[in-house]
Amino acid sequence: MKQSSILLILFGMQLLSAQEPTISIKTISKDIELHILPQWHNLDEDEERCVQFGGAWIEAGVITLRKKTREPINMTHLILRWQGPELEHLVGSLYQRKPDKDFMPIEQNLICDSNWQQSSQKLIFKFLQPLSLDALTELRLVLTVPSDMEEKLKSGALKVEADYLPDQIKEMLQNQSAVLTFNERVKVHALS
Numbered sequence: 001m002k003q004s005s006i007l008l009i010l011f012g013m014q015l016l017s018a019q020e021p022t023i024s025i026k027t028i029s030k031d032i033e034l035h036i037l038p039q040w041h042n043l044d045e046d047e048e049r050c051v052q053f054g055g056a057w058i059e060a061g062v063i064t065l066r067k068k069t070r071e072p073i074n075m076t077h078l079i080l081r082w083q084g085p086e087l088e089h090l091v092g093s094l095y096q097r098k099p100d101k102d103f104m105p106i107e108q109n110l111i112c113d114s115n116w117q118q119s120s121q122k123l124i125f126k127f128l129q130p131l132s133l134d135a136l137t138e139l140r141l142v143l144t145v146p147s148d149m150e151e152k153l154k155s156g157a158l159k160v161e162a163d164y165l166p167d168q169i170k171e172m173l174q175n176q177s178a179v180l181t182f183n184e185r186v187k188v189h190a191l192s
Contacts, residue, residue: 029172032073032133033066036160038182043105043142054091055146057105061158061180063139069168074130077164078139080180082121084156090116091144094125096137105142123158133166141180157181 041059049057067073078094092114097103111131115124131137145153160178162170 029168031067031069031071031168032172033064033068034160034169034172034178035062035064035066036178036180037062037064038180040154040182053144055144055149058143058145059103059105059140060092060143060153060182061141063141063160063180065133065137065139065169067133067135067137073133073166073168075133075166075169076127076130078125078127079161079163080123080125080141080158081161082123082156083159083179085152087116087121087149087152088118090114090123090149092123092125093142094127095140095142096131097140099134099136103140105140111139122161154182156183 038061039059043057043059045056063078080092082090093105094111094114095103095105095109096111098109103109112125112128115126116122117124143153158180160173160180162173165173
């Protein structure tokens with residue numbers, strides 16, 4: 001089994017709109033590095049569009065993958081399991097930020113929209129086409145958050161599930177967790 005370790009980095013920086021400290025998680029293995037940074041940035045504060053889309057459009061996290069091997073690594077799915085108060089529904093979209101460009105949540109950057117599995121509390125992203133990881137691949141999670149759901153989301157976390165991930169990432173997650181949390185009081189336990 002490959003050695004892997006986890007480094008928890010606590011940032012005292014301020015978020016753009018939530019004004020709360022964040023927790024950043026960095027997980028490293030021989031072939032790949034996974035870095036998860038929570039955000040809480042409202043992408044569109046227009047009330048009419050919030051009503052039209054069913055809630056605020058929140059950039060909720062940045063998932064950065066640094067490939068350290070020349071071997072191809074392809075992703076076809078990303079599954080995030082909700083850990084917190086039960087949610088009836090959650091809507092998300094996954095985008096890829098192009099290198100040297102600002103993030104834009106537009107169709108040409110869309111990887112896929114999610115499906116919510118209420119019984120297992122999973123947000124499932126089945127990619128429209130396999131995503132071949134570059135030396136640096138940055139994914140952006142955007143959630144549609146109704147006003148009555150914001151506090152629930154800020155009291156829990158989304159855990160990256162190893163199911164359907166490439167073997168290099170799956171191995172890294174066997175003995176440790178990769179969690180996206182919006183609340184620094186949520187305990188993140190990591191095994192290494």
